[in-house]
Amino acid sequence: MASPQTGMAFTPEERLARRNLIVRDAVSLVTLFLITAIIFVLTLLLFRSFTSHRQELGARWKARGEAALHGGHPGVAIEDLRSALAYVPDRATEIELATALADAGKLQEASVYFTTLWESAPSDGTINLQLARLAVKQGNEGQAIFHYQAALDGAWQGNGYDRRREVRLEMARYLISGREDSKARAQLLIAAGNAPDDPAIKLAIAGLLEQANATQDALGIYRSLAARREPPLAALEGAGRTAFGLGMYRLAEDYLSRALASPLAINLSDDEKTADRNMLDTSLHVLLLYPSFDLTPRNRAQRVLAIRNVARRSLSACMGANPTAPPKLPALVSRWGQLPSQITVSQFEQQPNMEQTILQLAYDTETAAAPVCGPPTGNDALLLRIANNPSAVDQQ
């Protein structure tokens, strides 16, 4: 090992000792190397068996945890997923564990866990969705909307397109439950715009739009579905129902009669059928009373006169029952008094504006009498429906 020193003289014994020392050091180092190699091989074998066993344990615990989670046993899943994480830590398992915590009602733990996950991946869609759900459970509206929105904007593994739509629908349901109809409508319209041509999805969106009081938007979706070659029964029903709600009785009559005539209608429950029939009957009666422009002038004039009589009788009855009626009703009596007491069909031909004046007065009468004299019945009720949106009744 040692290098000869310049100018240093050794005795023969020292030279021999030096040579022996070099040999001995070399042998020692080679021995050391061999020992190192042996320890390395042993450690490697030990390490390989250990890591494969860890992987096996991690996979086993994860499978058990997932099965428990999906089987509705979040308490068991928590322990199993914790064990899985101890052997093979990965984000997916962490999210599953946090979900199990939330499902088990350990909201604070789940919240802390998800928040920590979120801090390391603030744009992860799944984590934001779970945080939004936790915020919903904890009644924190601001956080819920923030995380729902972050989930919509975030990154998703797998089919992000579908997952975002599901999140959007979930967010809309939450907004509807909080009576945030306009915000819900906005989300639903975006969802509808991006939705694939899948009747089930469109029906779900339309249903939520109905719940968000966006009936017109819902009707649009139902109608598009009803226009298909084999329209889903729910679409026909929905179109009829929403058209009925909007006062579009011509459309309602059309869709509801198609729905009830559909072979699929046998799947409807009795209550559903009854409800549909009631709406259909009402629509038919409205259409029988309504002075449509599609009618001949004579027939239309006759309906106007019939309406005039219904309204006047209603006003008289209401005034008689309520002597201290609000000033609105006497004003209506005065307006009726300004019109000729006897009107014939031929007068309408001479004074085309009179028809419209009488109809408007009849609508005003029903609208004003209803709050004072209680819910109308019979033709009064039909007339009140027409009065709500006269131009919609006949709309196609």
Add this chain to the structure above:
Amino acid sequence: MPNPPIQSVGTTPRPHASLTATLDRIAPTRDERLFLVLSIFIGVISGLLVVAFRIAIEWIRLLTLGSAPHGGQFRLLFVPAVAGLIVAALVIWFFPAARGSGVNQTKAALYIYDGYISFRTVIGKFLTSALAIGGGHSLGPEDPSLQIGAGVASIIARNLNLSRRRLRMFAPIGAAAGLAAAFNAPISAILFVIEEVIGSWSAAVLGSLVLSAISSVVVARWFWGPEPLFRIPSIALRDPRELMAYAVLGVFGGLLAPVFSLVLGYLRPRLRALPRWTQFLQPAVAGLLVGAIGFFGFPQVMGTGYDVIDQAMHGQFVWQILLALVFLKLLATTFSFSSGTPGGMFAPTLFIGAMLGGAVGAFEKHFFPHLTGTIGAYSLVGMGVLFAGFLRAPLTSVFMVLEVSGNYSIVLPIILANTLAFLISRGLQPVGIFEIFTQQDGLDLPSMEEQREESVLHIEDALQPASVPIIDGSDTLQAVSQAISEFHATACLVRLMDGSWYAMSTDELNGAAATLAPDTAVQRALKTDRTPALFPDMPLDSALHFFPRWPLLPVLNRASRGTVEGMLTLDDVLRCYRGSE
């Protein structure tokens, strides 16, 4: 009962003196060259043994406690107790030097036994620590790894007949390798060995320390991968005002560390003072108590707890659970360690620190939600806080957290919190935990903390104004004699043309005057040597060995060597040392 010796070596094998002399003559550079080559071998072998040691712990844990220990399992009660019985028998009958953590044993090897650690100790430490920790005792593998590394180094060095001085220095080199592999953090390991084992920066061993630590970490990473010991969540300090929150953590850490020290310092000597036969049972009873904590719902306190630290850093516990774990782990570790079960203090310290950090962080975030630091960040800083406060290694604590996290942005919170914890802990408990153990073992090892804080005297502390004549070398002997008599001095300082100085005594002057003409330049009467160049900032002891030759010494200005700042006499130096006592 007297305390057993920390290292049972009746006769420490040392290289024969004549053999060492022969080696020095025929191969004077052999030791130096072997030192570096062997440092690499020591690092590699230590790294391999530490990897095997950790795997052994995990295998034993899996085989005894199962793959998913949880509260209510009866084996949690009896496995640590049975492990304790076996470990006690092994330690008492076969491996008496395997007792304890390993840090003080390595220091004892360095300062008392010339670096000697027996092969039996290494084997014993490996087996008993693996069995104890794997069996659920609340101890860590780092300190045993440190001693295993030191033992490997000692065995290798002994077999190559290195000099005693080299042999002694191998123990800390191996210790650094063992610790580096255990922590997967070479810088921290080197710093810890310097801070806590060697006590000073020494260029002689620094290179070997680095080589061995790097070698062992390369080996460890070859097996475990480059990832740090724990999965670190995202960490950033966005608002400097949040340092206040970390300061609070530092304060809590500083208060908790002395509690931990006091509990350990109280229980350990009392258990050791019990009759010898009880020492067979103490680890078993400690195991039973630790197992009971696990059985009744907190199995997290059992074993090393690395996975629990990882979970805490990833927000898997609420602050109430974290706080419970702080105190239960403290209890469990106190039982395990005080019973004499072999195993380390590092992992429990990190565990308690991480839980404390997580609890404080979660609590603060609960009440101040605008804080942006993650719970993981608080856990991480918490680890450093207790490391600084309890183990009293402030520099290591900072670098350990930096290395473990691989994130420099956490440095400010760490420095602040660790410093606070260190200062508060030291204020409340002046004696560090390793010194407490040393004293309890009846040893007198140097305290590294005290060594660091010893005030070193400098020349400026003994410096006096020049009260002797200062003359030029060209002045005549007659003029010099007159100047000395005017000053009533016993010597004078002669300034020479080349900027050097000479301190001439009156005896020397008289001798020259007797042989030379009075108008002879004094520089011709001077001997060839010159006074050393001393400056005010130099250590005082550096001046001591010049006094037999010189009656006084000039102290010069570093910017201008021709300017004398003052002078120094032997009396001045001795007075200064006496005054500092």
